[in-house]
Amino acid sequence: MPSPALLPHLSAARAQLTQSTPALCLTFGDVPSEYAAAREGAALFDATDRESLLVTGADARDFLQRLLANRVTELAPGQGNRTLLLSATGKVLADLDLAVIDEQAFELSGAAGTIAPLAQTLDRYLFSEDVTLTDSSAEHTPLELCGPAAHGILAELCGPAVALPAEQHASISLVEPVGLTGQIRVTRLAIAGQPGWRLACGPDEVGNLWQRLTALGAAPAGFIARESLRVEAGQGLWGTDISDAVYPQEACLEDAFSLAKGCYTGQEVVAKIDAHEDLNKRLTLMTCDHDDPVPAGTRLYRQTAARRSPEGNGESGEPDAWRDLGVVTTWAYSFAFGCGAVLAYVKRGHQEPGTRFRLGAGPQSVTVEPVAAVPG
Helix, strand or coil, X not given: CCXXXXXXXXXXXXXXXXXXXXXXXXXXXXXXXXXXXXXXXXXXXXXXXCEEEEEECCCHHHHHHHHECCCCCCCCCCCEEEEEEECCCCCEEEEEEEEEXXXXXXXXXXXXXXXXXXXXXXHHCCCCCCCEEEECHHHCCEEEEECCCHHHHHHHHHCCCCCCCCCCCCEEXXXXXXXXCCEEEEEEEEECCEEEEEXXXXXXXXXXXXXXXXXXXCEECCHHHHHHXXXXXXXXXXXXXXXXXXXXXXXXXXXXXXXXXXXXXXXXXXXXXXXXXXXXXXXXXXXXXXXXXXXXXXXXXXXXXXXXXXXXXXXXXXXXXXEEEEEEEEEEEECCCCXXXXXXXXXXXXXXXXXXXXXXXXXXXXXXXXXXXXXX
């Protein structure tokens, strides 16, 4: 749900919110323009429902190094990465962004609903370590910006004396940037699969930050445009495409774990999958032959070649069969492809671009696409 401090600004921009709880900002009235802003200009997204956990103490670094799937020890203050918390069986328990605040303070940012179970899980591994876990979600309330013009907008916001981070997941803290008061942390990272930035400033300043960014040329954009960008980029979303039912490699999360660091929970399973290329399914981008929404959970079927008679007479032992080979997790309209598109988990051996599947009982179908085929 958007931060209460941001709601007046969303209303002023004619945001269309869902009636659900929590509310979701669908659009500001012109989805194609919002999508175009992300591809050609700068799109501004409300991400104030994200949550964060602050991990502090003299043993915080070593503690996180032992538990998280990506490296921690080598990171300096101002650096970070995408990381995962895995189960002992190698399944994904949380998809997180790690930021090193200082030598004894680390922030984990996650989707809404992530932090409470994360804190409970981490607490179970705490014994005598000097580590404190603090839910800092109330002070997180970030906005997110992406698009080719985003860097220029941030440069103007920050002023000429500030060098914006150059590497992914690097961050800087700004005290009273141009036109604002208080402190803002700016992090460079992918937003809906696009090069972008996250700006976390706390609830007292988020409304002013929204106004400042829109005044500098950022176009407010909603969930519908964001989903189109995300699906085209083949990026899974926690709680929608990614859950504790999948392994990292199945969800295309190779950027969120390390095979080179020391032991961490679930490492042996992840390493075994990598070594043996033992994946039963993988999150896959597909285009639809229609524009109608496809519900999550829709099964994917493909007609397989008939098996030959065991007598060896060349005749078919049974007719061609439709095999259940996958399941849809997300649908969005793709402006790049000009049709509907889905993300789906597809079984091994059926993921090649051009492979076609029937949707449910048919007659509609989907076709596997390479993510690289999407412009931008």
